[in-house]
Amino acid sequence: xxxxxxxxxxxxxxxxxxxxxxxxxxDAYEKVPLYRERLDExxxxxxxxxxxxxxxxxxxxxxxxxxxxxxDGLFAVEWDDVTRIHASSGTTGTPKIVSYTQEDLDxxxxxxxxxxxxxxxxxxxxxxxxxxxxxxxxxxxxxAGVEEIGACVIPMGGGNTVRQISMLEDLDSDVLTCTPSxxxxxxxxxxxxxxxxxxxxxxxxxxxxxxxxxxxxxEIEAALDVxxxxxxxxxxxxxxxxxxxxxAAQEGLHIWEDHFYPEVVDxxxxxxxxxxxxxxxxxxxxTKQALPVLRYRTGDMTSLTYEECDCGRTTxxxxxxxxxxxxxxxxxxxxxxxSQIEEVMVEMAEVAPHYRIxxxxxxxxxxxxxxxxxHESHDGPxxxxxxxxxxxxxxxxxxxxxxxxxxxxxxxxRTEVGKVKRVYDHR
Ligand code: DLL
Numbered sequence: 001x002x003x004x005x006x007x008x009x010x011x012x013x014x015x016x017x018x019x020x021x022x023x024x025x026x027d028a029y030e031k032v033p034l035y036r037e038r039l040d041e042x043x044x045x046x047x048x049x050x051x052x053x054x055x056x057x058x059x060x061x062x063x064x065x066x067x068x069x070x071x072d073g074l075f076a077v078e079w080d081d082v083t084r085i086h087a088s089s090g091t092t093g094t095p096k097i098v099s100y101t102q103e104d105l106d107x108x109x110x111x112x113x114x115x116x117x118x119x120x121x122x123x124x125x126x127x128x129x130x131x132x133x134x135x136x137x138x139x140x141x142x143x144a145g146v147e148e149i150g151a152c153v154i155p156m157g158g159g160n161t162v163r164q165i166s167m168l169e170d171l172d173s174d175v176l177t178c179t180p181s182x183x184x185x186x187x188x189x190x191x192x193x194x195x196x197x198x199x200x201x202x203x204x205x206x207x208x209x210x211x212x213x214x215x216x217x218x219e220i221e222a223a224l225d226v227x228x229x230x231x232x233x234x235x236x237x238x239x240x241x242x243x244x245x246x247x248a249a250q251e252g253l254h255i256w257e258d259h260f261y262p263e264v265v266d267x268x269x270x271x272x273x274x275x276x277x278x279x280x281x282x283x284x285x286x287t288k289q290a291l292p293v294l295r296y297r298t299g300d301m302t303s304l305t306y307e308e309c310d311c312g313r314t315t316x317x318x319x320x321x322x323x324x325x326x327x328x329x330x331x332x333x334x335x336x337x338x339s340q341i342e343e344v345m346v347e348m349a350e351v352a353p354h355y356r357i358x359x360x361x362x363x364x365x366x367x368x369x370x371x372x373x374x375h376e377s378h379d380g381p382x383x384x385x386x387x388x389x390x391x392x393x394x395x396x397x398x399x400x401x402x403x404x405x406x407x408x409x410x411x412x413x414r415t416e417v418g419k420v421k422r423v424y425d426h427r
Pocket of ligand 1 (some may be wrong): 088131137138207208209210211212230231232233234235236239240241298300320321322324
């Protein structure tokens with residue numbers, strides 16, 4: 001079924017999903033005490049789940065479940081059958097441990113290969129993989145996919161930026177895979193060293209692992225003279241390669257739904273939302289052995305479309321994720337999303353695409369403090385610039401920042417390894 005599924009009829013897809021869901025639920029019920037308990041509580045026996053439409057009857061799984069069951073309470077196989085471990089750390093101390101059997105790794109490799117092909121990567125390409133290797137799923141996940149399609153992988157990992165630049169120059173990398181924030185950092189260091197992106201073979205960057213706005217994507221594409229493709233994934237489900245944009249249309253991310261079943265729900269009520277409406281992405285694994293996951297609340301905000309894509313693929317697509325359910329900042333009663341602030345920052349030519357948001361509480365009142373970085377090309381008075389930023393932010397957010405500080409180029413700390421942190425909530 002595998003590759004044909006990318007263009008199969010919706011009916012064929014749903015039939016296959018139903019079959020796999022039945023197996024996954026039976027397996028989870030039999031082997032994972034938490035799932036058995038939850039299904040028992042809900043009064044469901046695995047036989048009640050006959051096809052994919054029955055999925056909303058199943059209980060949901062949360063990040064807290066991963067933490068409570070730390071380290072291996074959600075595993076559905078014996079340790080002897082676990083071939084690999086990864087982990088992801090969140091805002092709290094306990095990491096989420098995730099496990100893979102050899103078959104799980106084979107499937108991951110396959111969906112990553114499909115992803116890269118959809119992104120336009122070919123067997124003759126050189127791919128510089130600058131996602132971190134190690135417990136983070138980015139490095140090894142992408143690595144396997146590049147090998148699977150027979151392209152050449154440069155296992156750079158994160159950081160080491162001077163070396164990254166010489167590799168881009170000397171090995172003629174066609175594709176770069178890294179976080180959006182790192183791609184910007186790299187572009188900046190290239191500019192410092194007088195390396196013209198147009199002189200490089202690099203044509204595509206595959207960015208993911210953290211949210212970014214369309215404005216930020218355009219900034220990256222201009223700074224590196226490339227096409228930027230959005231790749232999405234999360235450790236709890238498998239890692240990178242849950243979904244990706246196709247190079248042909250770049251109209252949403254194709255979800256490899258023969259392995260990962262998506263729903264979008266109202267983040268408050270948990271009720272499923274219709275096609276096209278924005279809500280929280282909920283994912284169910286359909287083939288995972290070591291760590292089957294039923295209806296996982298990802299915390300990521302998106303919407304789904306089942307329309308056939310111009311590229312010919314019939315798989316469901318998700319919208320690009322610019323925020324999470326827990327992103328919302330309430331500032332003196334007003335709802336503020338970091339992505340709104342990002343758009344303002346990136347769209348102002350006099351400001352560099354690096355910024356920092358600090359929230360404090362003083363005398364019972366919220367304070368929103370913005371630090372922006374002056375673009376090199378701007379040499380007018382910074383006080384005027386700060387005022388213009390403030391006005392723009394007020395127009396967008398309907399709440400005025402309490403302070404806008406403009407610092408010199410390079411004044412905002414860059415993230416060289418791992419995910420960027422732009423919001424500091426001290427309240
Ligand atoms: O970030 C897996 C990955 C690696 C994806 C490399 C893409 C590329 P985690 O560390 O478990 O796994 O973090 C998963 O990162 O729930 C989202 O909040 C966020 N995220 C991942 N990809 C995107 C994206 C990897 N394309 C969490 N856009 C997810 C926005 C993303 N957010």
